[in-house]
Amino acid sequence: MKNIKNFLKDESGQSLGEYALILGIIAVAAVTVLVALKDKIVETFTEIKDAL
Numbered sequence: 591m592k593n594i595k596n597f598l599k600d601e602s603g604q605s606l607g608e609y610a611l612i613l614g615i616i617a618v619a620a621v622t623v624l625v626a627l628k629d630k631i632v633e634t635f636t637e638i639k640d641a642l
Contacts, residue, residue: 624631
């Protein structure tokens with residue numbers, strides 16, 4: 591029973607998993623925003639291209 595309690599309290603190795611989860615969430619959010627703003631981004635770059 592003591593071994594199980596020690597295993598559940600052990601927090602080593604969690605940081606890598608947490609960082610990977612956060613990175614995955616940020617990546618999904620970035621892709622979602624880029625897809626949602628695709629038309630506006632294309633329009634902005636087209637205006638820049640035409641101005642040059």
